[in-house]
Amino acid sequence: MACLRATSSSSSSSFAMSSSVWTTVRRSWAPCLLLALCLTPELVAAKPESLREVTDGNWEDILSGEWMIEFYAPWCPACQQLQPVWKEFADWGEDMGVNIAKVDVTEQPGLSGRFIITSLPTIYHCKDGVFRKYQGARTKDDFLSFVDEQKWKAVEPVSSWFGPSSFLMNAMSALFKLSMFIRRCHNYMTEYLGIPVWGSYVIFGLVTLFSGLALGLLLVFIADFVFPSRRFSSPDYYQKKQSMEQARLIKQQDDEQEADGEEDDDEEEEEDDEDRDDVMRRRRGSPEGRPEPKGQSFSDEALRKRVVTSREDEEDT
The missing domain is CATH 3.40.30.10 (Glutaredoxin)
Structure with missing residues (x-):
């Protein structure tokens, strides 16, 4: 019995020593394990950063x-x-x-x-x-x-x-971004709004047309503002324009007066020709050899004046 007690006491003492040693080891390694567990996710997370996006x-x-x-x-x-x-x-x-x-x-x-x-x-x-x-x-x-x-x-x-x-390349990048934006808008209209494909194309066509017209007008206004025409920007332009308009009106009036003068001259020549013909008929008589009727006869003074004027005209010519 004494041997059994001694054996049991020795085994219990050895078990107590082993448990104390294990407790000491566990207490010393616990912080290391915790530190390793804390650092492991950081290492794993840091590894993908080697490939940047x-x-x-x-x-x-x-x-x-x-x-x-x-x-x-x-x-x-x-x-x-x-x-x-x-x-x-x-x-x-x-x-x-x-x-x-x-x-x-x-x-x-x-x-x-x-x-x-x-x-x-x-x-x-x-x-x-x-x-x-x-x-x-x-x-x-x-x-x-x-x-x-x-x-x-x-x-x-x-x-x-x-x-x-x-x-x-900046312009090319903007163009690619615009194309991707248009594609997303097309997908949104066809998939979420239920617009048919041809309807989406019509919408984009109209938007392109009106945006091109607006951009063209804007460029024209900018060009006129930055590079104005020299004739319109000249300070003497409006004075020159007014003087040219006055000169044109004066020339038009002169042309009209000349035309009226030529018409008057033609009428006077026609009257002189008629008077001359009357005088010649008066001298020669009628074509049948008979004298002119009395109703169409002229006085001597009138005949004399017409003959004198006809002679003067012939001398002048």
Whole structure:
């Protein structure tokens, strides 16, 4: 019995020691476990940040530093195959000092027009605002060597005329945004408002017509205001116009007077011719050789005056 008691007492003492040791270990490792659990979500959350997303609002960030940018669409099979490789490449970006980014062209139509994306996926390399299009193989090792060995220097950069910050590309970006806005309006009218497709086209046609007319009138007014005609802007224009109008009226009056004078001369000549004919008939008599009737005879003084005037006219001519 004594042996059993000794054995039980020794076992109980050893169990008490082991429990105290476990309690001590648990108390010492508990803060470490809590710290690890707290840091693990931060590490997991920080890892996706290695692949940045560029939008219309923050695209100017790529104009400074070195970037590798992928333009993709979720529905593109080639883009879907490239995504795992691109994520692995993004994990190396921080070590190499390169920013790895992606652009969803379906959500960012302005950037699609700004970079003239005609095929998917499209990859650009940017170094301090100078853009080059990547044309190599699409593997992680090729991406790493392209950046690490600076193979991008052998690629001809994009012209400044077609750079994303140029005036032409800004206009192209606005055009792509407008097209996407029109598409959304069309979908809203056809799907939610129940307007037929042809009705939507008619609405857009009328809006385009009236907006073009309004824009044309606005441009005409602006052109007339900024670049007025010289003749209308001249201070002597209205004086010259008034003097020219007066000269025209005077000339018209002179022409009318000349026309009236010519008519009077013609009438006088006709009267003189008639008088001359009467005198000649009086001298010669009637065509039948008989004298003129007494009712048509003239006095001697009248005949004499007409003969004198006819002679004077003949001398004058």
